[in-house]
Amino acid sequence: MDTFGFIAGEIKHFLDLTTPIQLQLVALSFLLVLEIMYFHRRRLPILSTRTFIGILIFSLVFIIADTSVIPVSKLQLPRNWGIRLASQLRLYAYLNLSLCQYLYITFLQGRRQHINIKDGLRIFTIYGFGVISIISVNFLTKNEQQGFFAYDVINLINNIISLFYASMTLIESRIFYKKNPDSFFRGKRRYIYWTLAVWIIIVVIQIIQSRTTISSIGVAAMCFLIYMGLETPGNYIDHDTEAMNSTALRLFLQDYISHKKVFFILNIDIEDYESIEEQFGENIATALISKVSEFALKSFTFPVFHVAPNSITLIVPNNKRLEHNFYIDVILKRLKERLEQAWFVGENSFYLSSHCDFIVYPDDLNKEISIHEFMSLINEWHFYSKDLGFVRQANPELVKNRKRHNKIVKLVREAIDTDGIEMYYQPIYEVQSKKFTNFEALVRLKDNKTYGYISPEEFIPLAEKHGLIMRLSDRIFNQVFDFVASNKIADKGISHIEVNLSGLQSVDAALPEQMTQLLRKYELNPNIVNLEITESIAITSSFMLKKNMDELKKIGCTFSMDDFGTGYSNLSQMAKIDYELIKIDKSLLWPCFDKNNPVQENAKIILDNMITMILSLGKKIVVEGVETKEQLDYLEKMGVTYIQGFYFSKPLPAADYLKFLEEKN
Ligand code: C2E
Ligand code: MG
Ligand code: MG
Numbered sequence: 001m002d003t004f005g006f007i008a009g010e011i012k013h014f015l016d017l018t019t020p021i022q023l024q025l026v027a028l029s030f031l032l033v034l035e036i037m038y039f040h041r042r043r044l045p046i047l048s049t050r051t052f053i054g055i056l057i058f059s060l061v062f063i064i065a066d067t068s069v070i071p072v073s074k075l076q077l078p079r080n081w082g083i084r085l086a087s088q089l090r091l092y093a094y095l096n097l098s099l100c101q102y103l104y105i106t107f108l109q110g111r112r113q114h115i116n117i118k119d120g121l122r123i124f125t126i127y128g129f130g131v132i133s134i135i136s137v138n139f140l141t142k143n144e145q146q147g148f149f150a151y152d153v154i155n156l157i158n159n160i161i162s163l164f165y166a167s168m169t170l171i172e173s174r175i176f177y178k179k180n181p182d183s184f185f186r187g188k189r190r191y192i193y194w195t196l197a198v199w200i201i202i203v204v205i206q207i208i209q210s211r212t213t214i215s216s217i218g219v220a221a222m223c224f225l226i227y228m229g230l231e232t233p234g235n236y237i238d239h240d241t242e243a244m245n246s247t248a249l250r251l252f253l254q255d256y257i258s259h260k261k262v263f264f265i266l267n268i269d270i271e272d273y274e275s276i277e278e279q280f281g282e283n284i285a286t287a288l289i290s291k292v293s294e295f296a297l298k299s300f301t302f303p304v305f306h307v308a309p310n311s312i313t314l315i316v317p318n319n320k321r322l323e324h325n326f327y328i329d330v331i332l333k334r335l336k337e338r339l340e341q342a343w344f345v346g347e348n349s350f351y352l353s354s355h356c357d358f359i360v361y362p363d364d365l366n367k368e369i370s371i372h373e374f375m376s377l378i379n380e381w382h383f384y385s386k387d388l389g390f391v392r393q394a395n396p397e398l399v400k401n402r403k404r405h406n407k408i409v410k411l412v413r414e415a416i417d418t419d420g421i422e423m424y425y426q427p428i429y430e431v432q433s434k435k436f437t438n439f440e441a442l443v444r445l446k447d448n449k450t451y452g453y454i455s456p457e458e459f460i461p462l463a464e465k466h467g468l469i470m471r472l473s474d475r476i477f478n479q480v481f482d483f484v485a486s487n488k489i490a491d492k493g494i495s496h497i498e499v500n501l502s503g504l505q506s507v508d509a510a511l512p513e514q515m516t517q518l519l520r521k522y523e524l525n526p527n528i529v530n531l532e533i534t535e536s537i538a539i540t541s542s543f544m545l546k547k548n549m550d551e552l553k554k555i556g557c558t559f560s561m562d563d564f565g566t567g568y569s570n571l572s573q574m575a576k577i578d579y580e581l582i583k584i585d586k587s588l589l590w591p592c593f594d595k596n597n598p599v600q601e602n603a604k605i606i607l608d609n610m611i612t613m614i615l616s617l618g619k620k621i622v623v624e625g626v627e628t629k630e631q632l633d634y635l636e637k638m639g640v641t642y643i644q645g646f647y648f649s650k651p652l653p654a655a656d657y658l659k660f661l662e663e664k665n
Contacts, residue, residue, distance in 0.1 A: 024067035027216035031056075031063055034220075034227055041233035044248055045303070046255040048107040051100055052231050058097040059223050063216045065090035087151055088134055091158055095130040097219065098162040099123070101199060105169050105192055108230065110254045110371075111176050126161055133157045152210050163203045170196050191229025198222045240286050241293035243306040246375070252303060252315055253374050257361075264316040264328055266358040267381055268292060268335060273310030276350065285309075287345045288352070295338055300331065308379060332356055336390050357381040359394040377402070380465075405462055408454055411447050412463050416471045421445055423479045424651035427660060428498070428622060429643040431636050435665050438622075438642060440498040440532070441480045442651045443472075456500075464504040473505050474514065481522040483654055493665040496530045498560060503536035507544040512551040519555070526556030530581065534562040535573050546577065560622070564588070565610070574617075581641075582614050586625025593631055611638045 035056055043049050065086050072082035102123070133154050140150035173192060202218035236248035244252075256263055270289065277285035293312050296304045305313040318327060335356055342349040359365065359377075369377075377384070377399070384399050385392035415421045421443055428438035445454045463469045480499055483489070489497070505511060519526050531552065533545070549559055560581035561574065565588040574582070588610065591603035614621050623635050626645030635643060652660060 021067050021070055021213070023213050024063060024216040027220040028063045028067055031060055031220045031223060034224060035060065038227060038231070038233070042237070043233065044236055044244070044251060046251055047259075048104060048251065048255070049231070051104040051107055052226065054100040055097060055104055055226065056223060058093045058100060059219045062090055062093035062097055062219055065093060066216045084138070088137065091134045091137075091154060092131075095127065095134070095158055095161065098165040099127055101195075101222075102165040102169050104226070105173065105195075108192075108251075109173065109176055110258070111172065126164060130158055130161045155210050156207065159203050159207045163200070163207070166196060166199045166203060170200075188230055191225060194229070195222055195225045198225060238306040241290045241306040241312070242297065243293040243304040243312060245305065246307045248303075249305045249307055249313065249315075249378070250371055250375060252305075253371050256315070256317075257369075257371070257374070262318045263361050264314075264318060264358050265361065265378065266314040266316060266328070266331065266356055267378065268296070268312045268314075268339070269355055269357060269381065270310050271353045271355065280348070284345055284348065288343055288350060291343050291345065292339075292352075296335075299334060299338075311381075313378060328358060328360075332358075332391050339390075355390050355392055357385055357392045357394065359384070359399070364394045364396045365399055373402075404451070407447075407450070408445075408459050409462050409466050409468070411445060411451075411454070412459055412466075412468055412472060415445055416468060416475055419475060419479075421472070421475055421479070422653070423476065423483065424653055425483075425657040426644060426651035427649045427657070427664070428496075429648050431639075431641060431643060435493055436648070436661065437494060438496040438498060438530075439494065439657065440644065440651075441476070441500070443476050443500075444651075460502050464502055469502055469505050470508060470510060470514070473502070474518075477515070477518050481518055481524055484528070485522040485524060487658060490525070490528055492661050494661075495528070496558070497528055498530045498532050500532045500534070500562065503534060506531075506533050506548060507541050508548075509544065511548050512555075515552060515557065516555060527558075529556075530558045530560055532560045532562040532583065533579075534567075535570070536567060542576065549577070563624075579619065581620045581622060583622045583624055583644075584610065584614075584640075586645075589623055589625055589631065589635075592634075593628065608638060611635075611640060615639060 038056065043053075069083060069086045069090065072086045073080075075082050077083075137150050137154045173189075173196075177189060198218060198221055202215055202222070205212055205218075206215055236244050236251075238245040270292065273285055273289070276288065289306065289309070289312065293304060293306055296312055296314060300314065300316075302317060303315050305315070307313050314331075316328065316331060339352060339354045342351055344350075365374075365377075381394075384394040384402075387393065387395075422445075424442045424444050425439045426442060427436040428440060429435070430437040443456050443460075445456070445459055446452065447454060460469070460472075463472045477499065480497065484494075484497055501511075515529075519529070553559070558580040559578075560583050561577075561579040562583045563585045564570075564574075564582050565585045584607075588603075588607055591597045592600060592607050594600060594603075597603060611621060620641040622642040622644055623640050624644050626632055626635065626643050626647045628647060631645075632643060632647055649660060
């Protein structure tokens with residue numbers, strides 16, 4: 001009973017003592033918890049984060065000083081230095097806090113990464129004014145009465161300064177978001193405005209009621225708001241891998257680029273991620289990527305990011321501009337060694353096939369690259385290096401082509417929307433009947449301003465990569481079928497029209513339906529349609545290819561294997577898939593007639609045997625790229641079915657092609 005009474009007494013005593021500063025103590029405990037939580041986790045080593053740390057430190061000093069003013073005043077120290085120290089510390093922390101908040105929001109929005117002289121004058125003159133006012137208080141406090149008065153005045157001055165910083169932040173943010181509606185931190189705007197609101201409310205209350213005790217609570221609340229909305233480590237950390245996420249990467253790039261830092265971006269690409277995900281499920285695939293991330297986090301001190309599901313990205317600062325290869329080589333070697341070993345997840349062990357792409361900034365890029373461009377570049381590594389093998393450095397040529405690529409993609413989009421593509425038709429000669437019984441439809445895209453004609457070989461792959469190929473092919477087929485139907489081409493001695501399918505298109509599940517509808521729309525006999533397939537890396541599923549071909553064959557279409565002899569269009573494909581027609585590529589033909597070719601005879605043997613073989617399989621042959629009489633005669637003798645090439649005609653616009661047919665057939 002006695003002890004209980006004693007404790008109760010002590011608590012009452014403590015409460016009595018702390019009554020005037022209870023609010024401050026609450027704020028102090030609250031801020032301490034928040035700071036422990038914050039400093040416990042990994043942070044981004046970038047400017048805005050550093051400024052936030054400034055906010056946390058000055059807030060803490062402010063609250064400690066604010067809390068200690070009253071207890072210290074009871075100490076009766078000579079010349080009141082205790083209370084003077086606490087009050088001035090409080091004012092000084094408050095001034096710095098205001099400045100840090102202003103800078104923090106500025107840096108975070110990426111509005112400004114350097115303070116130029118003009119801005120510096122504005123920002124720091126007022127700051128200097130605050131400092132002088134705080135120092136001057138020492139000369140104004142002769143006795144207690146004057147002292148309190150002087151502090152009230154200096155308090156007021158500093159609150160006005162704080163209000164100035166707050167309004168400047170508000171105005172600049174408004175202007176910034178108006179001018180940059182798509183700015184990256186747009187989504188976080190409301191937190192910025194809330195923080196500003198709390199800030200302004202505290203200042204206004206302090207101006208009206210200078211001896212208020214709520215400022216500590218206000219400051220703690222502001223820190224809490226920024227922490228929750230903008231600086232929670234969780235905002236930047238990817239939960240699966242403990243690496244940083246794409247938001248963090250953007251902030252990094254923003255920070256590094258504007259400070260003209262030199263760095264490498266290195267991307268570890270796990271090539272079989274998707275197939276692992278398909279076979280073993282998402283959990284295992286994610287666990288594997290986490291292991292790779294964990295390895296990177298443990299092995300290196302530089303920032304590690306998880307932006308795309310199948311890769312881990314590292315930013316390697318190169319402040320000393322060390323010899324590129326030497327520096328990066330060490331890192332790459334380390335990665336390669338580890339990636340060649342097994343990874344264990346649960347009971348499974350995996351050997352991953354992987355490679356590392358890297359870009360040297362700014363050497364490999366143009367310096368004016370925007371963050372947005374940079375981010376999309378990181379998501380499209382495969383565009384930028386041509387090397388194979390483990391290490392793949394971005395090819396500056398390809399990166400520079402990016403601009404052209406983007407422009408072309410834009411043109412393709414426009415052409416689709418406005419039906420701006422044009423189809424050309426190249427006559428194909430049938431050897432036996434000596435007539436032009438077939439033609440190949442070839443798409444043309446023209447940019448009237450910069451690029452002129454753009455080759456389909458360039459824009460078709462881009463249309464594929466940007467998901468435009470089905471809409472583009474819809475335009476292509478519509479134009480071709482319309483041309484065929486409205487000119488009654490079948491009555492002009494044409495037995496086959498040949499239209500190209502891109503790799504991606506030929507495995508698209510929507511293809512048979514698209515084709516059926518189009519044929520119905522133009523009332524065409526499907527037997528007239530021959531689809532050319534170029535075997536390519538885009539044909540990831542030979543199952544889908546076969547399925548599509550079977551369905552289309554059922555309705556009467558036929559198929560050619562295009563570009564035989566190049567890339568993937570080879571014998572093994574012919575052994576698996578049934579084509580009616582084989583188109584031999586010019587790269588098999590031309591070497592046979594090239595006098596400078598030291599192995600011209602070999603080329604002829606290869607061509608002859610290919611032709612004989614294909615014919616004996618009962619398939620028809622088109623030879624492409626026939627440009628001379630000599631080539632024509634030779635091929636006729638070899639018994640090929642069709643000839644296509646500039647010798648007869650280049651691809652022609654619709655009207656010219658019709659004229660050609662009239663004259664020749
Ligand atoms: P491809 O299907 O092999 O088309 C034959 C290409 O060879 C055409 O180039 C044609 O103009 C060219 N050519 C024909 N005869 C000769 C010749 O005697 N000498 C020379 N030097 N060239 C000749 P083009 O029109 O630039 O098309 C290139 C490739 O773009 C095509 O190769 C095809 O893979 C693709 N492509 C063209 N149009 C389309 C289309 O509508 N859809 C799809 N998916 N791809 C297309
Ligand atoms: Mg073709
Ligand atoms: Mg071809």
